[in-house]
Amino acid sequence: MNKLIQELRPVNIDAVQITGHTDRLGSPAYNAKLSQRRAEAVKIYLVQMGGIPTDKISATGVGAQQPVTMTSDCKGTHATRALITCLRADRRVEVEVMGSQQQP
Template identity: 40%
Template sequence: MSIVRTALPLVLLTSVLTGCAGLQKTDWPTCAAVGGAIGAGLGAIESTSWAGGGALYVGGMAAAYCWVKGDGDEDGDGVPDSRDKCPGTPKGVQVDADGCPPPAPAPVVEEAVVVKEETIVIRDVHFEFNKATLTPADKDVLSTVATRLKQETSTAQLSVTGHTDSVGSDAYNQKLSQRRADSVVKYLVENGVPQSSFVSVSGAGESQPVADNKTADGRAMNRRTEIKINR
């Protein structure tokens, strides 16, 4: 019986200390509580008067051992230092089982959508009556268009087509639409749009109306110049 009383405390104490060694330093209260309970039991083997002393002694030893030998967590990320492959992680950063922040997602690169073909319709350039001469107001409109076209790539191809309403003969309107298309291109080139960008300059006369020629508003819409951009 004396051998049991001698060996049992050593076995239990060793078990407590071994278990505490696998915990973190911050778990010392748990080690103290478990050690205290076992210490009380060991003391009671001798007599009830030893229960309190045993609890204090074994609990203190277990807590101290846990603090000294226990695994720490210096950066407070919840992963013990012995397994933390990324020590010093800033507080509040989510980490994986190895204590490392998850890799940043690869940036999403969106390809710019290039419209292959676009048409600029100029309706506010009406020229002087029965002429292809640009008015000051027409030049203001075309200056804005020139700024827009100069932003295009050097490979952009521009096709300009003049249109008229149905007033007058077909032959006359065909020639008038051509002269007006030429006037528009001439002004754009003078304002910095490369001449080489224009691959086609033509007049369609009254053959391609977009509105009713029987009304004044419809005829105004048909008197237009269209610039088609092919990229």
């Protein structure tokens, strides 16, 4: 996160879209709330530590709706250690920044 903040320092930020994700384990309702909490945590950090204005950041949770893992690669429905490890990439937060580089 600190690296991201450093990379954003020379940027004139127009908007930041933060999207929280979960793996497929757990109920859809739980995953929706968890993904929203993840996105909100990143938003708070970027506001407090990065000085990005709150009105330029939006945070959305999408639960397990946008996995990056393939069901064929991560088989199973019970939370075994192997499945949890396999699904690790689905538990993420994506940050999209719209803006332009500041002129020197």
